[in-house]
Amino acid sequence: MNERITYCLTLIPVLPLLAAVIVAVLGPKLLRAHSHIPVILGLAGACVCSMILVVEVLHEQASLPTDRQHAGFEQIVTLWTWANVPSAYNLPSDGVTLAPHADRDAGWRDFRIDISLRADALTAMMLGMVTFVATLVAVFAAGYMEGDRGYWRFFAYIGLFVFSMTMLVSVSNFLLLFVFWEAVGVCSYLLIGFWYEKPEAAAAGKKAFLVNRVGDFAFTIAMFLIWCTYGTLNYHDSLADGTTDPERVAAVTADSPSEQKLIRGVLGQDRILASDYATGWLATTICLLLLLGACGKSAQFPLHVWLPDAMEGPTPVSALIHAATMVTAGVYMVARCTPLFAASPTAQLVVAVTGGFTALLAGLIALTQFDLKRILAYSTISQLGYMFLALGAGTVLGVTGGMFHLFTHAFFKALLFLGAGSVMHAMGGVIDIRQFGGLRRLMPWTHATFLIGCLALAGVFPLAGFWSKDTVLAAVHDKAHAIQHELDHRTGSHPGHADAEPSEPGPLAAWSSQQLTTARSIYNVLYYGAIFTAFLTAFYTFRAFCLTFYGEERIPDQAGHHAHESPPLMVAPLAVLAICSIFVGLAFVAWSGSWGGNILATYLQGAPSLAAGAVAATKAPPEFHLQIAGISTLVTLAGILSAMFLYMGGAKEATVLKQLFDFQGTQQLTDPQWIVELGQIPWIDATTRFLRSVYLGWVVTLVGYALGALSLVLTIPLLIGQFLSPYKLSRNKFYFDEIYTGLVVWPLRILASICYWLDRWIVDGLVNAAGMVPGVIGSLMRPLQMGLVQFYALAMILGALVLVAARLIWAAG
Amino acid sequence: MNEVSLLYNYLLVGGLLFVLGMIGFLVRRNMIVMFLCTELMLQGVSLSLIGFGRYHGSLAESVASKIQTGPWGGQMLVIFIIAVAACEAGIAMALVLMLYRQSGTLDAAFWQDLREETLPAFVDREVPEEQQVDRVWPRLTPAGVEPAIDPDELLHRPRV
Numbered sequence: 023m024n025e026r027i028t029y030c031l032t033l034i035p036v037l038p039l040l041a042a043v044i045v046a047v048l049g050p051k052l053l054r055a056h057s058h059i060p061v062i063l064g065l066a067g068a069c070v071c072s073m074i075l076v077v078e079v080l081h082e083q084a085s086l087p088t089d090r091q092h093a094g095f096e097q098i099v100t101l102w103t104w105a106n107v108p109s110a111y112n113l114p115s116d117g118v119t120l121a122p123h124a125d126r127d128a129g130w131r132d133f134r135i136d137i138s139l140r141a142d143a144l145t146a147m148m149l150g151m152v153t154f155v156a157t158l159v160a161v162f163a164a165g166y167m168e169g170d171r172g173y174w175r176f177f178a179y180i181g182l183f184v185f186s187m188t189m190l191v192s193v194s195n196f197l198l199l200f201v202f203w204e205a206v207g208v209c210s211y212l213l214i215g216f217w218y219e220k221p222e223a224a225a226a227g228k229k230a231f232l233v234n235r236v237g238d239f240a241f242t243i244a245m246f247l248i249w250c251t252y253g254t255l256n257y258h259d260s261l262a263d264g265t266t267d268p269e270r271v272a273a274v275t276a277d278s279p280s281e282q283k284l285i286r287g288v289l290g291q292d293r294i295l296a297s298d299y300a301t302g303w304l305a306t307t308i309c310l311l312l313l314l315g316a317c318g319k320s321a322q323f324p325l326h327v328w329l330p331d332a333m334e335g336p337t338p339v340s341a342l343i344h345a346a347t348m349v350t351a352g353v354y355m356v357a358r359c360t361p362l363f364a365a366s367p368t369a370q371l372v373v374a375v376t377g378g379f380t381a382l383l384a385g386l387i388a389l390t391q392f393d394l395k396r397i398l399a400y401s402t403i404s405q406l407g408y409m410f411l412a413l414g415a416g417t418v419l420g421v422t423g424g425m426f427h428l429f430t431h432a433f434f435k436a437l438l439f440l441g442a443g444s445v446m447h448a449m450g451g452v453i454d455i456r457q458f459g460g461l462r463r464l465m466p467w468t469h470a471t472f473l474i475g476c477l478a479l480a481g482v483f484p485l486a487g488f489w490s491k492d493t494v495l496a497a498v499h500d501k502a503h504a505i506q507h508e509l510d511h512r513t514g515s516h517p518g519h520a521d522a523e524p525s526e527p528g529p530l531a532a533w534s535s536q537q538l539t540t541a542r543s544i545y546n547v548l549y550y551g552a553i554f555t556a557f558l559t560a561f562y563t564f565r566a567f568c569l570t571f572y573g574e575e576r577i578p579d580q581a582g583h584h585a586h587e588s589p590p591l592m593v594a595p596l597a598v599l600a601i602c603s604i605f606v607g608l609a610f611v612a613w614s615g616s617w618g619g620n621i622l623a624t625y626l627q628g629a630p631s632l633a634a635g636a637v638a639a640t641k642a643p644p645e646f647h648l649q650i651a652g653i654s655t656l657v658t659l660a661g662i663l664s665a666m667f668l669y670m671g672g673a674k675e676a677t678v679l680k681q682l683f684d685f686q687g688t689q690q691l692t693d694p695q696w697i698v699e700l701g702q703i704p705w706i707d708a709t710t711r712f713l714r715s716v717y718l719g720w721v722v723t724l725v726g727y728a729l730g731a732l733s734l735v736l737t738i739p740l741l742i743g744q745f746l747s748p749y750k751l752s753r754n755k756f757y758f759d760e761i762y763t764g765l766v767v768w769p770l771r772i773l774a775s776i777c778y779w780l781d782r783w784i785v786d787g788l789v790n791a792a793g794m795v796p797g798v799i800g801s802l803m804r805p806l807q808m809g810l811v812q813f814y815a816l817a818m819i820l821g822a823l824v825l826v827a828a829r830l831i832w833a834a835g
Numbered sequence: 836m837n838e839v840s841l842l843y844n845y846l847l848v849g850g851l852l853f854v855l856g857m858i859g860f861l862v863r864r865n866m867i868v869m870f871l872c873t874e875l876m877l878q879g880v881s882l883s884l885i886g887f888g889r890y891h892g893s894l895a896e897s898v899a900s901k902i903q904t905g906p907w908g909g910q911m912l913v914i915f916i917i918a919v920a921a922c923e924a925g926i927a928m929a930l931v932l933m934l935y936r937q938s939g940t941l942d943a944a945f946w947q948d949l950r951e952e953t954l955p956a957f958v959d960r961e962v963p964e965e966q967q968v969d970r971v972w973p974r975l976t977p978a979g980v981e982p983a984i985d986p987d988e989l990l991h992r993p994r995v
Contacts, residue, residue, distance in 0.1 A: 809950025810957055811869075811943050812861050819857065 024082060027141045028099045030075040034149055035139075035188040037064040037071070038156075042181025049174025057174035058164035061181045065160050068188065069153040072146065079146045083628035093291045094633030096142040098194055098258045107133040131253065131285070140194035140258060143629040144425070147622070148191040148354055151429055155346040155436050156184045158595035162440050163338035165591035166447055176216060176336070183209035187347050191354055196245050196255040196288070199355070203241065203319065206348045207234045213343060214335035226331040233328040237318015244311035248362075251300050251308070252288045257358070259290035289361055294635040299365035309362055309369030312355065313376065320352030320406045323380040327758055329403055333395040337443030340395060345402055345439050346432035353409045353428050357631070360413075360421055364637045367416065367533060371541055374414025374498070378548040378555075381407030383756065385558035389565070390752040394442050394453050397566045398435070401479065404559060405431050411552060412494040415501040415545070417640035418632055422623040423493035429622065430486035430607055434478035437599035441472040444588045444596065445570060450580035455566065460575035465587045469571050471596040476567045478603040480560035480658050488654075489607030493620070495552055495654060496647045502545035504640070509538050553657055560661025568669040684749035697729045838890060845886025852879030866931045866941045870924070877920050881913045888912070 041064030049057045083095045110133035160180055167176050186205035193199055208231070215227025249255055261284060286293045299305065316322070321329035321344075332344055343349070356363065356373065363370050381404045388400035405427065412424035446453045448465060462469040478487040512535055533541070577585045587593070613621040626632055627641070700706060710722045751757070806817070856875030863869050888909010931941070938945045947957055 804951045805954060807949070807951045808954065808957065809947030811946070812864075816861055819861075 024078055024097060027075060027078050027082070027097050030071040030078070031097075031099050031139045031141050031192060032101070033071045034068045034075070034153065035185050035192065037067045038181045038184040038188065040064060042178050042185060045174055045181060046178040049178060053174060055168075055173060057177045058160065061177040062157065062160045062164065064181060065153060065157040065184060068184070069150075069157050072149040072153045075141060076146045076150050079141060079143055079628075080625065083143065083625070086628075092634050092638075093295060094142065094628050094630035096140060096258065096291070096630050098260075099139045099141070101137040101139065103134065103136050104198075105133065105135040135195060135197055135255070136260075137198065138194045138256070138258065139189075139192040141192075143626050144354070144358060144631065145191050147425065147429065147626065148350075149188055151432050152184070152187050152191065152347050155432050155599075156180070156187075156342055158598055159338050159342040159346075159436065159440070162341070162443070162592050162595040163336070165589055166338055166443055167336060172216065176213075179209055179212050179216070180338075180342070183213065183343065183348075187351070190351055194257045194287075196248060196257075200238070200241060200245060203315075203351065203355075204238065206343075206351060207231055207238070207319070210234075210332070210343050210348055213339040214332045216335055216339065220334070222331075223334040226328075226334040230328040230332050233325050234318045237315045237325055240311045240318070241315030244308050244315065247304070247308045247311070248288060251304060252286075252293075254285050254287060256285065256287040257289040258287040259292045260285050260287065289358065289631055291630045291634070294361050294630060294633075297635055299361060301365050305362065305366035306368050309359075309366045310372060312359060312362070313369065313373055316352030316356050316410075317376065318352075319355075320349045320410070321403050322352075322376050322407060322410060323383060324758075326380060326384070326403050327755075327762060330396050330399045330755070333393070333399050337395065337439060337446055340399070341436045341439035341443065344399065345435035349402060349406055350409075350428050350432065353406065353413065353424060356410070356413050357421055357425055360631045360637050361635050363413075364416060364635065367541070370414050370416040371544060372414070374411050374416075374548055375544065377407040377410025377412075377414055378551050379407070380404070381411060381555045382551050382558075383407075385555045385562070386752050387755050388562040389558065390749060392454055392456050394445065394455050394566055394570060395439070397562060398438050398442060401438075401559065401563065402431075402435055404555060405435065405479075408491065408494050408552065408555075411548060412497045415497040416637070417497060417501055417504070417642070418627060418637055419493065419500055419623075419640075419642060420497035421632055421637065422620070422626050423490070423497040425626055426493050426607075426610075426620065426622050427490035430478070430490040430603070433599055433606060434475045434485075434487060434603040437471060437475040437596060437603055438479065440592075440596055440599065441468050441475060444468045444592055445472075447588060447592070448581065448585050449578055450582055450585075452578045452580050455569045457578045458576050458581075459569065459573040460571070462571040463575065464577075464585060467587055467593045467596065471593075471600040472567060472571070474600040474603055476563045479563050480662060481556060481654060482658055482662075483651075483655060484604075484608045486603050486605075486607035488651075489611055489620070491556065492647070492651055492654060493623075495549065495556075495650050498545055498549045498552060499647065499650055500642070502542055502549060505538050505542040505545065509535060509542065512538075553653060556654055557657045557661045560658045561665045564662050564665035565669050568666060572670050680749055683752075684747045697726060697733065700729070701726075842886050842890040845889075846883055849879045849882030849886060852876070852882060854879075864943050866934065866943050869943060870927050870931065873927075874920060874924065877916065881916050884909045884913050884916070 038061070041060040044060045045053060045057045053059070079095065082097070086095055109130040112130050160177070163176065163180070167173055170176065183206060186202050186209055190199060190202035190206060193202065211227045211231040214230055215224045217223045218227075245255065284292070286298075293299070300308070314325075318325040329344055329349070333340055335343075363373065384400040384403035384407060388397050388404065391397045391400065409424040409427050409431070412420045412427060414420070415423075442453070444465065445458075445461065445468060448461075448468075449458050452458060474485070478485040481487040481491040610620050610622045627638075632638065701710060713719060713722050754760075853876050856872045856877075856879060859872035859875065860869050863872065886909070889906070891908075934946065935941055944957055944959070950956070
């Protein structure tokens with residue numbers, strides 16, 4: 023057990039938590055404008071620890087003994103036991119009805135949840151990225167949020183968020199993952215609605231949390247199913263008393279007699295090596311529910327509606343949470359659960375389709391937005407779609423491609439958001455690109471770093487985005503090819519083999535030929551869709567860039583005295599992120615020594631989820647796909663050049679495109695007048711005159727009426743097209759918000775009103791009625807007090823009579 | 836005479852007195868009369884006591900738990916009761932006097948301020964005011980000779 027890993031792994035979440043607590047307690051009175059100091063120090067410490075962790079994990083992976091090398095490296099650090107219910111459930115000996123894939127032995131099991139942190143390649147990479155970007159964003163925020171009334175509150179929330187995020191990627195248990203999943207959702211809500219007095223911000227925070235909650239519901243059901251199927255919620259293998267020491271666990275695995283039962287984790291090395299996963303509809307259900315949870319967190323269709331609204335929060339929040347960290351939690355979770363997804367190729371297909379569709383959808387919407395931050399938000403949704411597309415390919419290349427794109431995207435998207443924040447700060451809070459322009463001379467540093475970010479996002483060689491996007495496209499392409507290869511194997515049309523051979527072992531063996539054909543077509547469609555989305559990405563990115571920084575210099579009135587370059591405190595993180603965006607991808611490729619290789623890929627393949635099992639069967643030697651690189655570069659350059667051609671001159675609107683896509687001018691087609699005007703064109707006029715002279719005038723009339731009928735038929739689609747033109751669809755975000763308001767929000771509001779009515783009038787009514795009863799009885803008894811002496815005497819006498827009568831009856835009976 | 840029938844007669848008269856007193860107390864409004872009814876109730880009880888005393892006193896030997904007063908127990912108790920009644924009469928009269936001083940009337944219904952606030956006060960049935968129609972003399976059919984009316988009497992006739 024590596025001691026340094028233990029210390030680093032424990033310190034990484036603890037330092038931001040400590041900083042958050044210090045700021046929360048001392049911030050309001052003592053620290054105030056210096057609240058950023060504990061948080062930046064804590065985050066920098068966590069960053070240093072995570073770098074050490076990465077180095078240590080690399081070292082451990084390299085020094086694995088050869089017999090364990092195929093299983094990958096992981097180290098579990100258990101802090102304490104959260105819950106332990108001894109003998110909570112009993113596994114029957116047949117193991118069929120309950121927990122079919124749980125531990126091999128029957129008997130009583132404890133329900134045990136340990137706070138256990140896990141160090142492996144995937145976690146270390148995520149931790150390094152999260153803490154590094156968080157530190158830079160905190161430094162930027164120290165300048166951006168200066169003078170804000172809630173300065174200390176902001177930094178407390180940032181500390182809390184980084185704690186939750188680091189714990190999310192470190193924990194080794196589904197339940198704890200869910201706890202921190204919710205925690206990052208809460209921090210996101212708090213930070214989006216940071217300026218809570220602004221009603222749009224409060225509403226956006228609420229919307230983000232509620233949409234996340236829908237995904238969380240699906241995640242919860244998936245967790246229940248995992249518990250029922252696998253009998254445990256841990257990722258790692260452990261013994262019944264919670265020990266996770268690899269030697270002791272291995273001793274039990276080797277079937278030596280011991281009293282301790284081995285509890286195989288859902289993603290533990292033992293289970294992966296044995297490939298003991300549920301298949302069929304159960305696996306597909308679990309994976310689809312997990313995907314839905316990931317869609318909620320990572321803003322994929324249909325739960326993507328919260329991310330653009332989340333731009334109401336301060337820009338450093340957008341850079342940290344909605345570009346680099348929280349939205350990547352869904353991608354991380356799907357990557358972590360790769361063995362589960364590998365057991366269900368259908369679910370992988372759905373993941374890919376979701377990712378590809380969302381990428382295209384968001385790309386189309388981003389084309390027409392005018393709010394710089396919203397363009398970047400839709401860009402984030404689109405790039406997350408790319409990551410899911412890569413993960414959906416299901417191969418080792420796919421998973422590593424998805425994580426690689428996540429890694430590089432964090433840098434250049436955070437850079438772009440911080441650049442937008444710099445612009446917004448200078449323009450006095452205005453972020454509508456129609457209201458400012460030509461800022462390249464005013465803000466040279468922001469201009470340069472934003473340009474680098476845009477080039478990285480568009481995927482221009484040799485910046486980071488090029489390599490990662492290339493890997494994503496290659497993964498989808500290779501998947502389609504692998505399916506084709508498998509089909510050829512089965513039908514015998516594989517070049518070099520005469521007859522049909524039994525299919526190769528692998529995840530594709532389970533599918534029928536028809537399913538394979540469908541899957542291949544879907545992956546092909548996704549591939550071409552991804553290429554088109556790359557074109558759109560380049561186009562809208564450079565549209566935003568040109569509209570902001572080029573053209574004539576215009577500064578809105580709200581800027582006041584702010585209209586200057588940002589202070590060095592804010593420019594330094596931009597510069598660091600720009601350097602990272604340039605070199606990160608290149609460095610990984612260059613370090614591995616070959617064009618197609620990628621040191622990140624080799625590093626990630628040391629993680630247990632990818633090292634063994636069904637996924638590892640798809641490991642292919644790294645090769646550089648020249649044709650994919652060529653196509654993507656061409657497409658990117660086409661996007662950049664067309665955007666620059668249309669927008670560089672300072673035009674705020676590409677009128678030609680708008681006319682084309684907004685169906686302007688088509689309304690005239692519905693008015694039959696055009697037919698008459700058609701008759702006045704000289705050559706048509708001559709033709710009709712000629713036809714009339716040879717008594718073929720009826721042909722002319724017939725043609726006229728046909729055209730009239732055509733215009734009548736065209737009326738309806740054209741009128742609909744006025745409202746649903748591509749431009750309007752894109753501008754109004756495909757009306758998803760309105761659809762959801764009608765489908766979901768209004769029925770829930772009505773339900774809530776009914777519940778309110780029931781609560782107020784029926785439940786409270788019953789309680790109030792019960793309270794009124796003594797009053798009513800009292801009002802019945804009140805007339806007994808008349809004030810007249812004889813009345814009281816009468817009452818006394820009657821009472822005495824009752825007593826006497828009772829005594830007589832008792833004496834008689 | 837049979838002992839039991841003697842007892843019956845005594846109890847009957849005593850009970851009658853008690854009941855009369857009770858009804859009188861409940862019905863009358865004059866405070867002194869109410870007190871008189873109270874005294875009546877008391878005397879009724881005394882009579883029953885004497886009756887029981889005589890009844891149980893002559894059978895003293897056969898009664899298991901005897902009161903060691905012999906045949907005169909009841910009468911002795913009645914003497915005490917009369918004395919106590921006299922004291923109580925004094926107190927009651929004093930109280931009635933105070934009430935009369937406060938209100939100027941002996942009407943028990945005057946004192947009803949301890950009733951519930953929401954209840955209306957008990958008000959006597961009002962004697963209707965004399966109206967003009969009441970002052971009309973009845974017209975009889977004239978018969979015989981008109982009598983000679985003394986003019987003084989005419990002036991002083993209060994009502995018909």
